[in-house]
Amino acid sequence: MxxxxxxxxxxxxxxxxxxxxxxxxxxxxxxxxxxxxxxxxxxxxxxxxxxxxxxxxxxxxxxxxxxxxxxxxxxxxxxxxxxxxxxxxxxxxxxxxxxxxxxxxxxxxxxALAILISVEWPIYGRFGFGPATFSAEFDVDCARGGLRAEVVDWIDRAAGTVEIVDAEEYAKAAPEVHARFRARQVGAVERPEWRWQMMTGQRPHPVHKREGAFYVLHRDSSGRPTGALTYRIEDKENWIGGVPQVRLKVDDLIVGAERARDDAVAAAALWQYVTSVDWIGTVSTGGRSPDDPFPLLLEDARAARRVGGEDMLWLRVLDVPAALEARTYQAEGEVIIRVEDPQGHCNGSYHLEGGLDGATCTRTTQEPDITLPVDSLGTLYLGGESARRLQAAGRLAEEWTGAAARIDTLFNEARLPWSPDGF
Ligand SMILES: CC(C)(COP(=O)(O)OP(=O)(O)OC[C@H]1O[C@@H](n2cnc3c(N)ncnc32)[C@H](O)[C@@H]1OP(=O)(O)O)[C@@H](O)C(=O)NCCC(=O)NCCS
CATH class of the missing domain: 3.40.630.30 (Gcn5-related N-acetyltransferase (GNAT))
Structure with a gap:
């Protein structure tokens, strides 16, 4: 049948x-x-x-x-x-x-866009999806010193607080932190109600259990929640020769202060907290942005050893003008992009004129500066990949020398996109 x-x-x-x-x-x-x-x-x-x-x-x-x-x-x-x-x-x-x-x-x-998280690399490229955000996991060896002294001073001067709270209080305060986090973090997605309920044990998920979670809030000096942390303890019985080797596994650590410039101190305070809990030999960070500055907060940045991490969010452009007009660009400029789409949704050439305040993008019959498959456009879209790197990998073709570099000037972001949430 x-x-x-x-x-x-x-x-x-x-x-x-x-x-x-x-x-x-x-x-x-x-x-x-x-x-x-x-x-x-x-x-x-x-x-x-x-x-x-x-x-x-x-x-x-x-x-x-x-x-x-x-x-x-x-x-x-x-x-x-x-x-x-x-x-x-x-x-x-x-x-x-x-x-x-x-x-x-x-x-x-x-x-204009479709997104997913791919369990294996080879599945979705054929449908026009490209890897658009990446993550990096670190194990921090707490015995090799904590945060640099001047970072500790900086945290003290900011006079925020770090408090262990129950799941209920966390559930009330953390969404506001996440809303500010998401507004500033390219690549971040919404956290639906069910995800908060799952994270806080209000509706435990039968497969992805979060038993034994600890909840921590950072508040700024005025008492506003600016950072949210959940973690669990692993290997609690692991003491060797009387020395504890317990692991602290970070499930979620996000910051969202009222002003963007205060995010860094909230993050530093939460990293200070997790790296200074007694008995903990190793902090396992979970997936972070590959350019997360936290190793640089440490006395010894090599104490944060990269142990994993891979592609996270895959993105597929479905409507080129709508997608490219929805974002801003790091410089004023224009470029003509030819897109090849095996499913036929985006085939054609597009004239993009963009800058810091936005962009216009229209179909054109002019000759392109670059030609790329739609999955490569998905990879470039959030600004976390270099067109020159894709060109070197045969994933994008320049019609004149330097066209990929122009794309990078426009598309690349100062900080990498990151999506901490699965869905
Ligand atoms: C991944 C999965 C959904 C693919 O379903 P499927 O019906 O076998 O896929 P299709 O028959 O439509 O495959 C289409 C093409 O993709 C390729 N492909 C599919 N899954 C692949 C995989 N995991 N690795 C490599 N290639 C894969 C097929 O070989 C086929 O290639 P071809 O057109 O050159 O012959 C299925 O194998 C599955 O359920 N896997 C376990 C669960 C899972 O991984 N889900 C994905 C979660 S993100």
């Missing part, structure tokens, strides 16, 4: 959940279905399934989600997740059919 791709109504939701659990190599879990029930009923949520008769054998979920772009604007993207195909039906083109339908529908909804 032919396999059909269709929207999943309430009656078929259990079959969809079962397939998603199996696809992610988990035994089917009614608790998981229960957790997601209210979320899936919320505005804009869409479930797609591949159905072999009545059996769901492939899954895809999407919903609208804001992402911060260079300049601080928030663009509503089509966030795609829950992508699975059962092992019995893999490599028969089902993902291709679900994704093709999803992207076509996102274009019809006038969504």
């Amino acid at each position: 032919a396999i059909r791709i269709k929207d999943v109504d309430r009656a078929a939701r259990s079959a969809w959940h079962r397939a998603a659990d199996l696809g992610f190599l988990r035994p089917p879990s009614p608790e998981n279905e229960e957790f997601w029930r209210p979320v899936f009923s919320s505005r804009g949520h869409r479930l797609k399934g591949a159905f072999d008769g009545e059996r769901c054998v492939g899954t895809l979920r999407s919903f609208p989600m804001e992402i911060t772009v260079p300049g601080g604007g928030a663009v509503e993207a089509d966030a795609i997740t829950g992508v699975t195909v059962l092992p019995t039906h893999r490599r028969q083109g089902l993902l291709t059919r679900m994704m093709t339908t999803e992207l076509t529908e996102a274009v019809a909804r006038d969504q």
Whole structure:
């Protein structure tokens, strides 16, 4: 029987959940279905399934989600997740059919971007997605000294406070910190209510448990919450020869002060806190921005050893003029970009004229300065990748020497984009 791709109504939701659990190599879990029930009923949520008769054998979920772009604007993207195909039906083109339908529908909804987090590198490039943010994980060896003395002075002079709070107080204060964080962090996405509930144990997620979490708030000298930290303790029994080797695992550390220039001191205070908890041998930072300045706060920056991190958010441009006009550029300038899109949504040449205050972007028949596949445009879009690097990797072609450098002058951001949240 032919396999059909269709929207999943309430009656078929259990079959969809079962397939998603199996696809992610988990035994089917009614608790998981229960957790997601209210979320899936919320505005804009869409479930797609591949159905072999009545059996769901492939899954895809999407919903609208804001992402911060260079300049601080928030663009509503089509966030795609829950992508699975059962092992019995893999490599028969089902993902291709679900994704093709999803992207076509996102274009019809006038969504300029689609975003996702890819579990494996080779899956989504063929659908026009490019890696757009990256993360870096560090293990900090606390025995090699804490923060530099002048950083400690700086924290003291700012006269903020660091307080361990309960989950309830954290849940009240942290969203305000996140709102300011997200407005300034290119690549950051919204944190929906369900994610806060999951993080604070209000609605524990049956798979991604956060048992034993500690909650900490940083407040500025006026008492306003400016930093939010959650962590857990691992290896509590790990004492060797009477010396503790306990690990502190940071789940989330974000800052959002009233003024951008006060973010750094709030972050320093939270790093000071985590690196000075008694018994802790190692602080495991979780995913940070690859250019997070925190190692430079340390007496010995090599005490922060990079232990992991990879591509995080993948981005697909669906509407070139809308996407390129939504962001700002680091210099005044213009460029003609030819985009090649295997799915056909963005094929063509575009004249971009941009600057610090915004941009105009229109279709053109003029000769291009550069030609690139749409996945490379996704990689460049948030300003975290260099066009010259993509050119060297054969992912972008210059029509004249120096065209990629001009793209970099316009597109690159002083700080890397970062997306701490999964979805
Ligand atoms: C990833 C997954 C959804 C792919 O589904 P699928 O229906 O097998 O994919 P398709 O048949 O449409 O594959 C399309 C193309 O992508 C390639 N491809 C798909 N998944 C791939 C992977 N994980 N690694 C490398 N290539 C992959 C296929 O080989 C095929 O290439 P071809 O057109 O050159 O033949 C499926 O393997 C799966 O459920 N994996 C486990 C869960 C998972 O990883 N989900 C993704 C979460 S982000």
